[in-house]
Amino acid sequence: xxxxxxxxxxxxxxxxxxxxxxxDIPRREVRPSPYRLTVFSEAGGVVESAGGVSVNTExxxxxxxxxxxxxxxxxxxxxxxxxxLIEVVRRVAKRTRRVSxxxxxxxxxxxxxxxxxxxxxxxxxxxxxxxxxxxxxxxxCDQIYLRDxxxxxxxxxxxxxxxxxxxxxxxxxxxxxxxAARVLVVYHRRVGGQSQFSAMLDMQPxxxxxxxxxxxxxxxxxxxxxxxxxxxxxxVGVRQFSRLLKRETGETPARAVERLRAExxxxxxxxxxxxxxxxARKVGFxxxxxxxxxxxxxYGQPPQAVRRISR
Numbered sequence: 001x002x003x004x005x006x007x008x009x010x011x012x013x014x015x016x017x018x019x020x021x022x023x024d025i026p027r028r029e030v031r032p033s034p035y036r037l038t039v040f041s042e043a044g045g046v047v048e049s050a051g052g053v054s055v056n057t058e059x060x061x062x063x064x065x066x067x068x069x070x071x072x073x074x075x076x077x078x079x080x081x082x083x084x085l086i087e088v089v090r091r092v093a094k095r096t097r098r099v100s101x102x103x104x105x106x107x108x109x110x111x112x113x114x115x116x117x118x119x120x121x122x123x124x125x126x127x128x129x130x131x132x133x134x135x136x137x138x139x140x141c142d143q144i145y146l147r148d149x150x151x152x153x154x155x156x157x158x159x160x161x162x163x164x165x166x167x168x169x170x171x172x173x174x175x176x177x178x179x180a181a182r183v184l185v186v187y188h189r190r191v192g193g194q195s196q197f198s199a200m201l202d203m204q205p206x207x208x209x210x211x212x213x214x215x216x217x218x219x220x221x222x223x224x225x226x227x228x229x230x231x232x233x234x235x236v237g238v239r240q241f242s243r244l245l246k247r248e249t250g251e252t253p254a255r256a257v258e259r260l261r262a263e264x265x266x267x268x269x270x271x272x273x274x275x276x277x278x279x280a281r282k283v284g285f286x287x288x289x290x291x292x293x294x295x296x297x298x299y300g301q302p303p304q305a306v307r308r309i310s311r
Contacts, residue, residue: 001066001171002036006089006108007057008082010075013049015102015160019069022164025180026172034172038063042085050074061088067167068096072103072123072156080111090114100152100167102160109153110134119148123156131250139250143298161186205248209234213241214256221261221284227253261285262294269303276303 003023005016020037027035041047044059050073070076070089079085089112093099101109106122109115110130115137122130127141140146145154145163154163161184169177205211216233217225230253231241242253249256261283268279277288285291292302299306 001034002038002064003067003069004060004063004065004092005037005039006060006068006070006105007039007041007047007049007055008071008073008075008079008085009048010050010073010078011047011071012073012103012157013051013053014157015071015073015105016049016055018158018161019102019164022161022168022180022184025183026168026176029179030172030176042082042088060092063092065092065096067098067100068092070101070105070108071160072101072105074104076104077107080107086112098150098152098167100154100163102154102163103156106130106153107133109151110137114151115153118151119146120151120153121146121155122153123159125156128248128250132247141250143300146300158186205245207244207248209236210241210245210248213245214260217257217260221257221264222282223284225257225284230257257284258294259298262291262298265291265303266295266299266306269307276307279303 005020007016016039020039023035023037027033027037039055039057040060040063041057042060044057046054047057048054086108089108093112093114099109099114101122103123104126106115106120107126107130110120110133115134117136117138119138119140120130121127121140121143124141127139130137131139143155144159145152145166147166152163152167154160165177165181168180205214213230213234217230227238227242231238234241236244245251245253245256251259265279265283265285268274268283269276272279274282276291280288280291283291285294295301295303295306
């Protein structure tokens with residue numbers, strides 16, 4: 001399987017090095033080798049990262065790949081505005097089994113139309129910008145990585161390693177993914193993540209009314225929080241409130257409340273001995289089953305697995 005990493009001037013070196021190192025373990029240890037790894041750029045040649053470290057690359061235009069990975073970094077948004085590069089990405093993606101991105105590399109995929117109508121994630125700092133720029137994309141900022149069909153996207157920086165481990169597991173099984181994780185000295189399945197615990201806090205909306213509404217929700221998580229109550233807490237109409245929240249955070253009111261409840265529940269599941277049922281009730285979920293479904297959707301693991309791993 002030929003895996004191609006797309007870089008550009010100003011890419012993040014760890015966005016590239018982390019996934020590359022993960023794939024390199026089965027490439028070296030399995031016979032026959034399952035992977036061929038190549039770093040590409042639009043024109044080929046030497047490309048300098050944001051940190052000043054340069055890598056040699058090959059031209060991307062004629063690449064025949066199994067897996068295409070758009071790397072992220074400070075230069076990703078500028079690269080996404082390059083018409084020639086985006087057209088090449090479209091052509092390469094059409095003949096590629098899997099398409100993926102690390103961090104802000106999602107902007108390159110989005111500009112190429114590859115995320116339209118798909119669930120996708122990116123670094124939490126870029127999530128609102130991605131949602132606003134590409135409203136047809138279902139941005140889920142709380143995910144370390146996620147899969148939608150043959151599309152795989154991941155959060156920022158080290159999340160690229162989690163993405164690579166998931167791809168390795170998909171290709172070669174859990175044992176090889178665990179082996180790669182051990183060599184890299186990382187968790188095989190990370191249930192936490194930078195945006196999973198901080199998305200709703202760090203991605204504060206610009207509008208003061210919306211910030212106050214989210215604060216109100218945090219203070220009343222154990223109570224029913226329909227959109228009418230949130231809107232009324234800041235004296236805004238329901239339709240206007242829903243529209244503003246979606247525009248500024250990419251979330252519907254119901255999904256925003258669910259994320260807040262799951263965030264608090266995640267901490268209690270990890271740090272306390274309370275039963276799952278009690279925690280679900282205290283944070284406002286209708287039932288433990290409702291909380292379980294939210295955990296699987298947001299963290300990829302049920303509460304019991306989160307507690308087991310944290311211990």
